[in-house]
Amino acid sequence: MNSTFDPLVGHVLDDRYEIVAKVARGGMATVYRARDLRLSRAVAVKVMRSDLGEDDEFAAKFDREARSAAVLSHPAVVSVFDQGSSQGQPYIVMEFIDGETLRRVISREAPLPPARALEIFEQVAAALAAAHESGVVHRDIKPENVMITARGQIKVADFGLARQVGSPQMTATGVLVGTASYLPPELVTHARPDGRSDVYSAGVVLFEMLTGRKPHTGENNYQIAYRHVNVDIERPSERLEEIGHTAEHQIPDYVDTLVLACVARDPRARIADGRELLTAVRRVRHELLRTGGSDNPALAAAILPDSPTDDDTQPVHHRTADRPRPASPHEPETVIVRRGSRPPAATRPARSPVSPIPATPVPSPVPPRSQPSAGPRSQRTPVFPNLHISHDPVHRRRRWVIGVTLVLLLTVLSGVGTWWWMEGRFTSVPAMASLNEAKAREAAVANDLTVTTVDEYSETVARGLVIETDPSSGERILRGSEVTLVMSLGPERYPMPEVVGASREAAERAIVEGRMAVGEVTEVWSESRPVGEVLTASQEPGTQLKPGTSIDLTVSKGPEPIRIPDLTGDTADQAVADLKKLGFVVEVREENSATVEAGRIIKQDPKSGTGKRGDTITITKSLGPVMVTIPSVRLKSTDEAVKLLEDLDLKVEVRRSSDFPIPLNIASGTDPGEGTSVPVGSTVVLHVA
Numbered sequence: 001m002n003s004t005f006d007p008l009v010g011h012v013l014d015d016r017y018e019i020v021a022k023v024a025r026g027g028m029a030t031v032y033r034a035r036d037l038r039l040s041r042a043v044a045v046k047v048m049r050s051d052l053g054e055d056d057e058f059a060a061k062f063d064r065e066a067r068s069a070a071v072l073s074h075p076a077v078v079s080v081f082d083q084g085s086s087q088g089q090p091y092i093v094m095e096f097i098d099g100e101t102l103r104r105v106i107s108r109e110a111p112l113p114p115a116r117a118l119e120i121f122e123q124v125a126a127a128l129a130a131a132h133e134s135g136v137v138h139r140d141i142k143p144e145n146v147m148i149t150a151r152g153q154i155k156v157a158d159f160g161l162a163r164q165v166g167s168p169q170m171t172a173t174g175v176l177v178g179t180a181s182y183l184p185p186e187l188v189t190h191a192r193p194d195g196r197s198d199v200y201s202a203g204v205v206l207f208e209m210l211t212g213r214k215p216h217t218g219e220n221n222y223q224i225a226y227r228h229v230n231v232d233i234e235r236p237s238e239r240l241e242e243i244g245h246t247a248e249h250q251i252p253d254y255v256d257t258l259v260l261a262c263v264a265r266d267p268r269a270r271i272a273d274g275r276e277l278l279t280a281v282r283r284v285r286h287e288l289l290r291t292g293g294s295d296n297p298a299l300a301a302a303i304l305p306d307s308p309t310d311d312d313t314q315p316v317h318h319r320t321a322d323r324p325r326p327a328s329p330h331e332p333e334t335v336i337v338r339r340g341s342r343p344p345a346a347t348r349p350a351r352s353p354v355s356p357i358p359a360t361p362v363p364s365p366v367p368p369r370s371q372p373s374a375g376p377r378s379q380r381t382p383v384f385p386n387l388h389i390s391h392d393p394v395h396r397r398r399r400w401v402i403g404v405t406l407v408l409l410l411t412v413l414s415g416v417g418t419w420w421w422m423e424g425r426f427t428s429v430p431a432m433a434s435l436n437e438a439k440a441r442e443a444a445v446a447n448d449l450t451v452t453t454v455d456e457y458s459e460t461v462a463r464g465l466v467i468e469t470d471p472s473s474g475e476r477i478l479r480g481s482e483v484t485l486v487m488s489l490g491p492e493r494y495p496m497p498e499v500v501g502a503s504r505e506a507a508e509r510a511i512v513e514g515r516m517a518v519g520e521v522t523e524v525w526s527e528s529r530p531v532g533e534v535l536t537a538s539q540e541p542g543t544q545l546k547p548g549t550s551i552d553l554t555v556s557k558g559p560e561p562i563r564i565p566d567l568t569g570d571t572a573d574q575a576v577a578d579l580k581k582l583g584f585v586v587e588v589r590e591e592n593s594a595t596v597e598a599g600r601i602i603k604q605d606p607k608s609g610t611g612k613r614g615d616t617i618t619i620t621k622s623l624g625p626v627m628v629t630i631p632s633v634r635l636k637s638t639d640e641a642v643k644l645l646e647d648l649d650l651k652v653e654v655r656r657s658s659d660f661p662i663p664l665n666i667a668s669g670t671d672p673g674e675g676t677s678v679p680v681g682s683t684v685v686l687h688v689a
Contacts, residue, residue, distance in 0.1 A: 006022045006030075006032075008022075008030075008032065008047065009021060009022065009032070012037070013034075013045065013047075013084065013086040013091060014084050014086055015037075016036065016037055016038050017034045017035070017036060017037070017043065017045050017091075017093060018034055018035045018037055019032045019034050019045065020032070020033045020034055020035055021033045023044065025470065025471050025472070025475070028048060028049060029046045029047055029048045029049060030046070030047055030049065031044055031045070031046050031047075032044070032045045032046075032047065033045075033096060034093075034096075036081075036093075042096040042098075043081060043093050043094065043095070043096050044078075044093070044094045044095065044096040044097065045091050045092070045093055045094075046091060046092045046094060047086075047089050047090075047091045048089055048090045048091070049089075063083070063090065070083075071134050071136065072130055072131055072134055072136065073130075074126065074127060074130035074131075075126075075153070076123045076124070076126045076127035076130070076153075076154050076155060076156055077127050077130060077131070077155065077156050078094055078095050078097065078147065078155045078156065078157040078158075079094065079095040080092060080093070080094050080095075081093045081094060081095070094157075095155075097147040097149055097155050097157070098149060098150050099147055099148045099149040099150050099155075100147070100148055101143060101144050101145075101146065101147055101148070102120065102143040102144075102146035102147075102148060102205070102209075103142075103143035103144045105120075105143075105148060106143055106208060106209060106212065110208070110209060110211070110212030111209070111210055111211050111212040111240065111249050112209045112210065112212075112249070113249050114210065114249065114250075114251055114252070114255050114288060114293065115285075115288055115289070117206060117209040117210050118255070118281060118284060118285045118288065119285070120146075120148070120154055120209065121202070121205070121206050121209070121281055122278070122281045122282065122285060123153070123154030124141070124146055124154060124156060124202055124205070125202065125274060125277045125278040125281045126274075126278055127154070127155075127156035127274075128141070128156070128195070128198050128199070128202060128273075128274030128277060128278075129273070129274035129275040129277070129278045130274070131156075131198070131274060132195040132198070132273045132274040132275065133274070133275060137193045137194060137195060137197060137198055138156070138198050138201075139193050139197065139198070140158060140179060140182075140201070141156075141182060141198055141201035141202050141205060142179050142181070142182045142201065142205065143205055143208065144158075145157050145158040146205070180221035180224040180225055181204065181214045181216065181217075181224055182200075182201040182204045182205065183201070183224075183225055183228055184196070184197040184200035184201060184228070184267070185200075185228045185229040185265045186267050188225050188226075188228060188229050189229060194267075194273075195272060195273030195274060196267040196270045196271070196272060196273065197267075198273075198274065199262050199270055199271045199272075199273065199274070199277050200262060200263055200264075200267075200270060202262060202277065203233075203258075203259055203260075203261075203262020203263040204233070204262075204263060206236075206258070206259055206262065207233060207236055207239075207259050207263065210236040210240075210249070210251060210255070210259070211236050211239040211240055211243070212243075213239060213243065215233040215234070215239075215263070216228055216231065216233070228265075229265070232265060233259070233260070233263045235251075235256040235259070235260065236251050236255070236256055236259055237250075237251040237256050250293050251293075252287075252288065252291075252293050252294060252295050252296065253295040253296065253297060253300045254284055254287060254295070254296050254299040254300040254303060255284060255288070256300070257300040257301075257303045257304055258280055258281065258284050258303055260304075261280065261303050261304050261305060262277065264305075268305075269305060270305065271305060272305070280303050283299065283302075283303070284299070284303070287299055425478060425479055426476045426477065426478060426479065427447045427448050427449065427476070427477065427478075427479050428447065428474055428475065428476055428477075429447070429449070429469055429471050429472065429473050429474060429475045429477060429483055430443040430444065430446070430447050430473065431443075431473040431474070432444070432466045432469055432473065432485065433461075433466050433467065433468055433469070433473065434461065434465050434466060435465065435466050436464055436465055436466075437453065437464065437466070437485065437487060440466050440485050444483055444485075447479075448479040448480060449477075449479070449480070449481055449482070449483045450480065450481070450482045450483070451482070451483055451484075451485055452482055452483075452484050452485070453484070453485045453486075453487050454484060454485075454486055454487070455486075455487050455488075455489050456486050456487070456488065456489065457488070457489045457490065457491065457492030458488040458489070458490065458491070459491050459492075461488040461490075462488060462490060463488055463489055463490030464487065464488065464490075465487070465488050466485050466486065466487060466488070467486040467487070467488050468486050469483050469484065469485055469486065470483070470484040470486070471483065491546070492546065492547050493544040493545060493546060494514050494515045494516065494544070494545060494547060495514070495541075495542050495543065495544060495545075496514070496516070496537075496539040496540060496541055496542060496543040496544075496545055496551070497510040497511065497513075497514050497541065498510075498541040499511065499534050499537050499541075499551075499553070500534050500535065500536060500537055500541075501533065501534065502533070502534050503532050503533060503534070504521070504532045504533075504534060504553070504555050505532075507534045507537075507553060508553075511551050515547040515548070516545060516547065516548065516549045516550070516551050517548050517549065517550050517551065518550075518551060518553070519538065519550035519551050519552040519553070520550075520552045520553075521552070521553045521554075521555055522552070522553070522554045522555070523554075523555050523556070523557045524554060524555075524556065524557060525556075525557050525558070525559065525560035526556035526557065526558065526559065527559045527560070527612065527613050527614065529556040529558075530556060530558060531556060531557060531558035532555060532556065533555065533556045534553055534554070534555055534556075535554045535555065535556055536553070536554040537551055537552070537553055537554075538550075538551055538552035538553075539551055559612035559613060560612065560613070561610040561611070561612060562582050562583060562584070562610060562611055562612060562613065562615075563609075563610055564584075564606055564607070564608055564609050564610060564611050564617065565578070565579075565582075565608075566604065566607050566608050567579070567601055567604055567619065568601050568602070568603060568604050568607065569596070569600055569601060570600065570601055571599060571600055571601075572588065572599055572600060572601050572619060572621040572622075573599070575601055575604075575619055576588060576619070579617050579619075583612075583613030583614065584611065584613070584614075584615055584616070584617045585614060585615065585616045585617070586616070586617055586618075586619065587616055587617070587618040587619070588618075588619055588621055589618060589619070589620045589621065590620070590621045590622075590623050591620055591621075591622070591623060592622070592623045592624060592625055592626045593622040593623070593624065593625065594625040594626075594679060594680065594681055596622035596624075597622060597624065598622050598623055598624030599621065599622065600621070600622050601619050601620065601621060601622070602620040602621070602622045603619070603620045604617065604618070604619045604620075605617070605618045605619075625679035625680060625681070626649075626679065626680040627677045627678065627679055627680070628648040628649065628650065628677065628678060628679075628680055629675060629676070629677050630645070630648075630650075630670050630672055630673065630674055630675065630676045630677075630678060630684060631644055631645070631648070631674065632674045632675075633645065633667040633669070633670060633674075633686065634667060634668060634669055634674070635666055635667065635668075636666070636667045637665055637666060637667070638654065638665040638666070638667060638686070638688045639665075640667075641667035641686055641688070642654065642686060645670070645684050645686065648680070649680040649681055650678070650680070650681070650682055650683070650684045651681065651682065651683040651684065652683075652684055652686050653683055653684070653685045653686065654686045654688055655685055655686065655687055655688070656687075656688055656689070657687040657688070657689065658688075658689035663688075663689075664688075664689045665688060665689075666688060666689050667686055667687065667688050668687045668688060668689050669687045670684050670685065670686055670687065671684070671685040671687070672684065
């Protein structure tokens with residue numbers, strides 16, 4: 001049950017116990033999961049309902065639960081740590097059990113295989129053995145009070161009805177408290193509870209585990225109690241035959257006998273206490289593991305207690321009459337059965353038994369009207385002492401009839417009053433799950449309950465229908481109490497936001513605000529998107545998603561950096577091809593070079609470093625050196641010839657090549673010769689005479 005609307009959630013009791021969440025609610029108290037701030041541990045806190053805080057009987061029973069459980073120290077018993085009162089509400093601090101009740105296991109898995117049932121039952125028997133050895137009788141053993149932890153450990157809880165053996169109890173008033181389906185017959189008729197009472201209830205639990213059914217059922221609690229008193233419980237194997245499960249779960253004879261030894265109607269023919277029960281269970285488990293489930297008549301006979309002798313045998317009878325007794329308040333989740341009361345027929349409601357009327361009533365002597373008695377009156381003095389009552393036999397018979405009628409009337413009125421206090425003022429929460437709000441309100445009104453609503457999302461219940469109620473279906477509560485309907489809003493869904501094109505931070509914020517979760521984020525290179533921009537998402541925009549759905553994103557890392565190779569001196573054509581392959585745009589320029597061979601790269605810009613796809617790289621391709629043609633210088637003066645060659649950016653080396661004794665300074669030729677093409681800057685030999 002969702003605890004968000006419980007007023008105690010979030011409060012701290014006595015500056016120590018912080019209430020975290022509501023776990024369960026019963027007729028007398030609500031159980032919460034809490035945190036012990038002083039010891040930093042999880043605990044369970046049972047808080048008495050505020051409307052019962054002024055009821056002394058409930059408060060005493062609440063206090064008794066803490067004291068009864070506190071004297072026990074056993075791994076199979078829920079430990080009690082502390083007790084206190086906060087704002088007038090008593091509370092008990094107990095060990096927090098992270099698990100489920102045996103009731104849920106039975107509902108989900110029963111009938112259980114004998115090995116599994118006995119594994120659970122052995123720990124229940126161990127808890128009862130510890131309780132009985134400490135002088136404590138539980139009085140309310142049932143699947144709801146047996147907890148199974150997440151590790152499979154069994155814990156017996158709720159000692160709300162427990163008593164120290166020999167302490168005063170409610171049976172002194174003629175009212176018995178217990179759960180009808182597990183109520184021992186002797187508590188219905190005449191006896192005080194002892195260890196055998198717990199053994200009976202535990203045997204019923206074992207029967208239910210083995211068969212998936214309760215041994216006795218009826219239209220109301222009185223009919224069930226009547227059957228416990230007057231009808232023997234059958235063997236579990238016989239019940240399995242009736243429901244057709246014998247092939248799946250074969251029950252050996254000694255397991256049948258163990259159940260019958262627990263649920264004998266005569267307490268003296270029953271296993272005596274928890275210690276004896278634990279011994280019997282261990283013998284049965286050992287035999288079951290040894291043989292795998294084969295019958296063992298000798299073991300079955302050994303398990304049965306010795307039959308009571310004739311002289312001390314007192315069978316459990318249904319008493320035909322009962323003396324009138326005052327009623328006592330009781331716990332809402334338990335059934336109250338008056339000793340000796342007959343169960344009602346199916347066609348009429350239950351009512352209290354009628355007190356027996358003496359067979360021969362003796363009329364009281366009444367003083368004459370003219371002579372009123374001055375002395376004190378005895379118990380037989382008539383209610384109206386001043387009336388003149390005739391002693392005529394006819395009148396005496398009429399008075400007898402009137403007396404009987406008055407007694408019957410008083411008995412009926414007493415029974416009605418007792419019924420109202422014990423049963424009539426309570427009602428049960430109807431099953432309202434899967435109803436719409438209008439139908440649920442009608443059902444609540446029919447059971448004298450008021451209604452409030454809260455909304456929750458549900459994956460399994462359609463919108464507008466009841467998911468569950470608080471208190472839950474079947475719980476007994478006072479008429480006029482308030483029931484909270486948890487109404488379904490349908491599946492909780494939220495639209496996927498548009499995140500493609502947004503920055504990573506903005507996308508993640510939109511996802512979280514949309515009640516989803518950021519999943520895996522993958523970064524990739526992108527030539528067209530800037531760093532941090534979302535490129536793709538795992539869900540399309542507008543898609544209706546569950547809260548917490550993981551959304552994966554692909555985010556840009558920007559353009560991929562590419563190393564620029566230095567290709568200076570390489571063949572220009574090959575360099576262009578290599579650069580384009582890397583993704584660059586290549587611009588080619590040409591120029592002459594006296595030092596670089598034509599067709600090779602003179603220079604490159606940029607020459608190194610990194611770039612990205614689409615960047616431009618400029619290379620300068622060599623056309624080779626500039627060529628000039630050597631002109632004709634023959635018969636020119638030396639100075640004229642030199643100037644002519646140097647004007648062509650040629651270097652001139654003058655050599656005299658004549659044997660004439662007087663220099664004539666006249667050019668005779670060049671080397672290379674006239675008309676030869678040479679690179680600019682080349683050296684030309686000028687021959688002069």
